Amino acid sequence: MxxxxxxxxxxxxxxxxxxxxxxxxxxxxxxxxxxxxxxxxxxxxxxxxxxxxxxxxxxxxxxxxxxxxFVHNNFYVDDDAIAAAAFLRTVSQGGDVEVSFVLGKAKPAPTGGHTVPRLELCAAVLATQIKDTVVSSLGINFDKVKMYTDSRIVLVYIFNSTRRFYVFVANRVQRIRNSTEPKQWTYVNTNDNPADEGTRSITTLRMQKCMWLNGPKFLQESPGEINATAKESFPLVNPVSDKDVRPEVTKTSVTDGGNFDVTTLFERHSEWDSFVQGLSYLIHLARSFKKSENPCKGWHKCSKHKKANFKRETELFILLSVQRKHFAKEIECLQSHRKLPKDSSILSLTPVLDSHGLLRVGGRLNKANESQLSTDCNPIIIPKGCYVGLLIVRNCHQKVQHQGRHLTEGVVRSSGYWIIGGKRLIASCIHACVTCRKMRGSLGTQKMADLSVSRITPSAPFSYVGVDVFGPW
Structure with missing residues (x-):
């Protein structure tokens, strides 16, 4: 301008x-x-x-x-300074209102060619600093602390809770909200704002009666009239055109729930125990957001997911997910009491479904109660080439202290798992085990040095060898 x-x-x-x-x-x-x-x-x-x-x-x-x-009375240029003032309003028992000037401050505007809304925001920060100084210095328990500004844009920034700002505005809004609450801020007309007089020239004749020292007239009103004009909301108006408001970035992801394979996430883990413990914690957190009867609410840290029953429930969820991916047809046939397809890879195992919906190896104990079935007689079927099967083999191999294939296979069976192609999987796991390769590696042998010249050069007898014929016998 x-x-x-x-x-x-x-x-x-x-x-x-x-x-x-x-x-x-x-x-x-x-x-x-x-x-x-x-x-x-x-x-x-x-x-x-x-x-x-x-x-x-x-x-x-x-x-x-x-x-x-209107231009003479309301338009002026004060971009070179910002100001703020604090007043103490007291009401006597008789209802008399007294307004006293406490502290005022004016200072040059920040350099850098800031816009008018930014300068008004800097003035609001100055008013907040003055408020903190007055409250801490006077040592009075105030009934109410009110903040006023003649900039609606500043009030929009302070009341905003949906959009993010750029650094300059964000830092100053955060400073204001650290010391005050949005409900403390109210709009005041420019003509009733005493802080504007701190940025304008004023004659000495008007100094005694100016608002800078005597306060605005509306503070002389009754509390009811002041509160009636303070209830107003300040929503964002056309935030797209505001250069201080960050644009909204919308990220849309489309996922086909029917084709999403949750088992692909299992391959991010290398140990069975840590995998089960981490997944059990996630399941516990998910339930704390959904189930109202759960004593745990929202994001938190606790040890309930480490209990044995919760761990076993997580293991069943993992095994169910794996079997539903690889044995969907077999599970559907068993649920509808139909025969398995002839090309099924588990047809020779005569599988059965337990109460959890898991496929187990069948046998001659199908008429026994669920409690009488043991993991040794009816182990859970693990598909061939499944990453979960590799994690189970690694875990069992560590339990036997890196022993051979037979002991590792025995622990797998005693744990209640029947891995299709398990012998080859166990052998490949032991072959890739770093600890086993170190312990079972072949010993190093010393390479013999070359023969000396005296042993390979033809010469007369006893040229290089002597015989003691006079020694004691």
């Missing part, structure tokens, strides 16, 4: 500065003169205000006298 007001040629000597010719640091320093008024120059705001009012007077006949008066 200041660049719209030119400086007369005869007055440009008052706005001189020294700088390199053609903005080249290698050239000599010459004298420049300003053609327009610039931001930061002390008289620039007053000149801009004067020019604005003169422009309004020149079009009074075209737009009317009321428009001209």
């Amino acid at each position: 200041l660049h719209c007001f030119y400086v007369k040629k005869e007055d440009r000597d008052l706005l001189r500065f020294l700088w390199h010719e053609d903005n080249d640091l290698d050239k000599e320093i010459i004298e420049y003169r300003m053609k327009v008024h610039t931001f930061g120059n002390s008289p620039s705001p007053a000149i801009a205000t004067y020019g604005l009012r003169k422009a309004a007077d020149s079009v009074k006949q075209d737009y009317g006298e009321d428009v001209c008066e």
Whole structure:
């Protein structure tokens, strides 16, 4: 705005500065003169205000006298300073209201060409700092602390809870909300804002009766009238065009629930125990958000997922997921009491379904009760080439302290698992085991050195060998 007001040629000597010719640091320093008024120059705001009012007077006949008066009374340039003031309002038992000036402060606006909303936000931060100083210094238990600003955009920033801001606005809004609550902030008309007088020029005759020292008139009203005008909301209006509001980034992911394979997530783990413990913790957290009767609520840390029954429940979930992926047809046939397909890989095992829906190896004990069935007689079937089977084999191999294939296979069977192609899987697991390769590696042998020259060179007898024929016998 200041660049719209030119400086007369005869007055440009008052706005001189020294700088390199053609903005080249290698050239000599010459004298420049300003053609327009610039931001930061002390008289620039007053000149801009004067020019604005003169422009309004020149079009009074075209737009009317009321428009001209509105510009004279409400338009001014105060981009070079921000101000805030604190007042103490007391009400006596008789209902008399007294408003006293406590603390006021004005300081230059931050440099950098900030916009007017940003400067108003800096003024709100200044008001918050003054509030903290007054509350901590006076040592009075205040019934209520109210904050006022004549910028609706600042109130929108303070009341916002849905969108994110860029760093400049975000840091200052966070500073304001650390000391105050949004419900403490209220809009005040510019004419009733005493802080504006801290940024304008004022004559000494008006100093005694100015709002900066006496406070606004609305503070003299009854508490009921003040509270009636304070209930107002300030939602974001067209946040897309606001450069201080971050744009919303929407991430959309489409997943076909019918084709999603949860078992692919199992391959991110290398140990069976840690896998079961981690998954049990996730299941416990998921239930804490859904089930109302669960004593655990929301995100938390506890040890309930480490209990044996919860661990066994997680293992059954893993095994059910694996079997439903590889043996979907077999499970469907058994549930509908139909025969298994002839090309089924587990047809020779005569599988049966237990109460959990798991496929187990069948036998001649199908008429026994569920409690009488043991894991040795009816082990759970693990598909061939399944990553869960590899984790189980690794876990059992560690339990036998890296013994051979037969002991590892025995622990797998005693744990209640029947892995299809288990012997080959166990052999490959032991072959890839680093600990086993170290313990079962072949011993190193010393390579014999070359024969000496004396042993390979033809020579007379006893040239290099002597015989003691006189020694004691």
